[in-house]
Amino acid sequence: MKNHVRERRTDADLSQADLADAVGVTRQTINAIERERYDPSLELAFQLADYFDCRIEDLFEPDVQ
Amino acid sequence: MTQTLSSNGGRLATMRRYRRLMFGSVVGGVGLSLVLRFLDYPLIGEAVYLLGFAAFLVIWQGTSITLMDERETEIERRASTVTLTVTAFGLIFAASGARIFHAVTGSTIPAWLHYTIYAFIAQFVLFGAAYAWFRYRP
Numbered sequence: 001m002k003n004h005v006r007e008r009r010t011d012a013d014l015s016q017a018d019l020a021d022a023v024g025v026t027r028q029t030i031n032a033i034e035r036e037r038y039d040p041s042l043e044l045a046f047q048l049a050d051y052f053d054c055r056i057e058d059l060f061e062p063d064v065q
Numbered sequence: 066m067t068q069t070l071s072s073n074g075g076r077l078a079t080m081r082r083y084r085r086l087m088f089g090s091v092v093g094g095v096g097l098s099l100v101l102r103f104l105d106y107p108l109i110g111e112a113v114y115l116l117g118f119a120a121f122l123v124i125w126q127g128t129s130i131t132l133m134d135e136r137e138t139e140i141e142r143r144a145s146t147v148t149l150t151v152t153a154f155g156l157i158f159a160a161s162g163a164r165i166f167h168a169v170t171g172s173t174i175p176a177w178l179h180y181t182i183y184a185f186i187a188q189f190v191l192f193g194a195a196y197a198w199f200r201y202r203p
Binding site: 020021024025026028029032038040041044 | 076077134135136137139
């Protein structure tokens with residue numbers, strides 16, 4: 001799934017570790033999400049959207065089949 | 066931006082600490098047991114070995130802290146699926162190979178291979194029971 005986590009994170013001048021600590025996952029998980037190697041759970045997706053104060057659709061774009 | 070840094074950062078640090086304790090107790094128990102066996106204290110060595118795993122179990126099951134984040138859980142799930150699949154095919158071909166060997170040569174396979182095949186069968190019986198439990202439990 002495409003996402004804009006990296007853009008939002010860098011705009012907020014945060015490291016991956018900072019964001020990981022904020023949402024309660026490991027830095028490797030944030031890295032995997034940004035590289036689109038891992039799709040987060042709904043709960044984590046909402047946590048990220050909540051952290052960046054945006055809608056979940058602003059962060060994640062489902063793959064169009 | 067929602068600030069949740071302190072609470073989740075603390076939770077992550079606690080998770081790492083518990084995981085270090087868990088795996089440290091196993092590594093420490095195994096290491097110390099090897100030393101004790103070398104020093105000719107086999108029974109104390111076994112007790113230390115088992116204590117190490119007991120400590121792992123107590124921490125793993127006794128804490129309310131989530132010990133793996135969701136990606137780690139997913140990786141473990143996928144690795145387990147791959148392992149089970151490879152084992153299944155290994156068992157299918159090993160069992161067939163044993164029967165073909167017997168049919169062609171009249172001899173039986175070595176006992177250790179025989180028991181290994183049965184051990185794998187027992188593993189899949191356990192898998193079936195666990196699957197049924199999770200599928201049908203109320």
